[in-house]
Amino acid sequence: MTPNAVSISSGPSRRSFLASTAVATAAVAGGMPLLAACGGSDSESREGATSGKAADKLLPTYVASTVAQPDLPSKNGSAAGYTGKDDLAALATSVPDKLGTGAPFRIMSPFWGTPPKPGNAYYTALDAAAGTKITWQNQDGTTYGEKLGAVLASSSIPDMVVVPSWELGGKIPNAVTAKFMDLGPYLAGDKVKKYPNLAAIPSDAWRMSIFGGALRGLPMPAAPAGFIVPYYRKDIFDEKGWSVPKSPEEFLSWAKDVTSAKAKVYACADMSWSSAGVFGVRPAGTLGWNIGDDGKLTYRIEEPAFLEALEWVRKLFDAGVVHPDDKARSGDPSQRFTSGQILVFNSDMSAWYGKTAEQAQSKPDFEIDAMDYFGADGGDPTLWASQPATIWSLIRKGASNETIENALAAANFAAAPYGTKERMLVDYGVEGTHYTVKDGVPVKNDRGNSEVINAWPMLAAPAAYFAHPDLPDIARRQVEWQQRMGVFMKKTSTYGMNIVEPSRYANLRSQFEQLELDYVRGHKKLSDVQEAISTWKSSGGDKLRDWYKELLDKNGSGN
Structure with missing residues (x-):
């Protein structure tokens, strides 16, 4: 299986992400939330950060996955690593029941490359497995910030929108808090246990998902030692x-x-x-x-x-x-x-x-x-x-309960851990259609390389890891490099804080x-x-x- 990281390097906005643009953050520090200090009006309450006990009350209960233990555990802020081959005939099931109802909803997401045609075999298979019916509105990742800004300024917002941290500049952070819903009633505390894969996302990543005093984002976790x-x-x-x-x-x-x-x-x-x-x-x-x-x-x-x-x-x-x-x-x-x-x-x-x-x-x-x-x-x-989460999917305010239910079902499926049937489907698609198995290793064909990219992994993800069954030495070297470099890692005073500037x-x-x-x-x-x-x-x-x-x-x- 592939690592749970999208190939951001293929998009020109990567300069912002990799080196020099606004990065949103979430609170791990103690103390009072700044919200009270920023004034009482609704617009002002979108500024600042929520941390300490105030943030803890908003977080989902953490329940670690026990599906597969990495042979290279996270160390010095690194991702975890899997260097062995999966037994493809004995993959675990992390979503035993379809949580989606099949009701249609729309997702806008950045896409690097040529988007596959609607109704392709990959999208169809994922919808069937998760109980969803998604219309993907894939947008060019190189100009996504412009599209995102225009959409958030409009009155017509898709049911779900993917927001990368490198696009959180200008007026977009305030728009995020104004246009997307509070997921606390569905995920805070033990409510998240309805979605076990979301419950297994590390708490630091969830803290990064607090915007404007509410849990709004479904995160893609990242390794702090995720250096250039x-x-x-x-x-x-x-x-x-x-x-x-x-x-x-x-x-x-x-x-x-x-x-x-x-x-x-x-x-x-x-x-x-x-x-x-x-x-x-x-x-x-x-x-x-x-x-x-x-x-x-x-x-x-x-x-x-x-x-x-x-x-x-x-x-x-x-x-x-x-x-x-x-x-x-x-x-x-x-x-x-x-x-x-x-x-x-x-x-x-x-x-x-x-x-x-x-x-x-x-x-x-x-x-x-x-x-x-x-x-x-x-x-x-x-x-x-680096921050412990860098990409979020968010659900628009005013979405129906059925839309919310299906969006969370999709995110739970997308966040399946390594070693599961769901992760295999998200990363490789359908055997025989998108990949074949050679010497116990899944290998994508041309159709897999054109369809199984840039979509479902953007909705949510498990804790950061590397796993390349066809090139296991690469996974080992990736983790070991991060662990070596992590020795020299420091955190800024604003690390882990989801800050919305005025x-x-x-x-x-x-x-x-x-x-x-x-x-x-x-x-x-x-x-x-x-x-x-x-x-x-x-x-x-x-x-x-x-x-x-x-x-x-x-x-x-x-x-």
């Missing part, structure tokens, strides 16, 4: 006898040595995402706020590391070691990576398995690996924990993503970035700091 991965072509490194760089200086020196414009081989893609890990830059959005050892609350762009990371990436561009298409932001860096035009690129964890499986037949010697992060001085890095600050940091792109490519000067930081502070950043200080004073710190 700097991949390198291990097969080529071994052939050439190259050592993996262990400092920013070593990387630049190696990059200059191996780049040959004449041979159309370049050292790397744009390394901005990985540079954040090298220099210890916090993510953007709510997670970017932190109280330092000096007791001062700062945002990521105010730290020296922010400029240091940008300056290092600019050196790579200036040295001509970055592929020209990456400088122009055209094409797919992962394809340049697999073709050998670039030797290092960064992406999320899903690319490790995805690219290896993709090249297995045509390039049997193809091998990629993940560089261990080094710090700015070549020592230990500082890596910032809408008046919605566009405060919108300029920085483009400015970062322009600066590292030589289109802007350092003084332009410094001026933007000053403008950010004077145009609302300092006032937003005061707002966050009040929030943290009342809720406590997430770290």
Whole structure:
């Protein structure tokens, strides 16, 4: 079975997700909810966070799944790992009775690639198994934020909408609290036991699903050690006898040595995402706020590391070691990576398995690996924990009880744990139609690869794990890399807190993503970035700091 993570790396909005955009969060810290401090009006109550005992009252009761124990348990914030083969004839059943009534409802979700036709064999089989009748309104994941904003601003919202954390910028967080229903009456406390797979979702992920003082989201859990991965072509490194760089200086020196414009081989893609890990830059959005050892609350762009990371990436561009298409932001860096035009690129964890499986037949010697992060001085890095949930499905306010019942039935089916018939169906589809079994391992065919993607796994998911029966060594290496890097993981003061910022600050940091792109490519000067930081502070950043200080004073710190 595949890992319970969607291949976000295929979508351009991934820059926001992977490196620098607003990330919604949920409360693990103690203290009073900020809601009381934000004022009494209905609009104001959508701002802030809910934490401590106030949040605990909203959460579903946690009942761990006992279906399959991982041979690589979670450690240092990693996902769990399964490296053995499933006995496909003895898969457990996690949904013994259909919980859906078959009533139709609509789901809007981001989709990367070409959506399958309505009524395809995969959708039909899932509906039959779960007792649902879903009309999927799949939207291009690359422009999903625009579509999401337009839909939430309209009076016509689908019954269920998938909202990724990287789209929670601007006015969307406030719209989420205004347009989607409180699921507490259906899931809080022991009520969730009607849906055992939802009950097995870790509580931290549910805390991340509290928006505007109510449990609104059905989460896709994520591993805190889910860092961006700097991949390198291990097969080529071994052939050439190259050592993996262990400092920013070593990387630049190696990059200059191996780049040959004449041979159309370049050292790397744009390394901005990985540079954040090298220099210890916090993510953007709510997670970017932190109280330092000096007791001062700062945002990521105010730290020296922010400029240091940008300056290092600019050196790579200036040295001509970055592929020209990456400088122009055209094409797919992962394809340049697999073709050998670039030797290092960064992406999320899903690319490790995805690219290896993709090249297995045509390039049997193809091998990629993940560089261990080094710090700015070549020592230990500082890596910032990812949030314990990053994607949610939500049910619109005003939905009928039957629609709610069917939406929760679908989410419960989608959240089936590894080692179950339901997980097998969600991940692989129908045997003989979407996959065949070879040497005890399910292998998707062309139809499986075109239909069994990007849909049902977006509704909800079990605790983060990796499992690749056809390439078990990849699952092992993924978990072990996360465990090694997790040793250097820290949590910001806003970790685990679902924070909805006041809408008046919605566009405060919108300029920085483009400015970062322009600066590292030589289109802007350092003084332009410094001026933007000053403008950010004077145009609302300092006032937003005061707002966050009040929030943290009342809720406590997430770290």
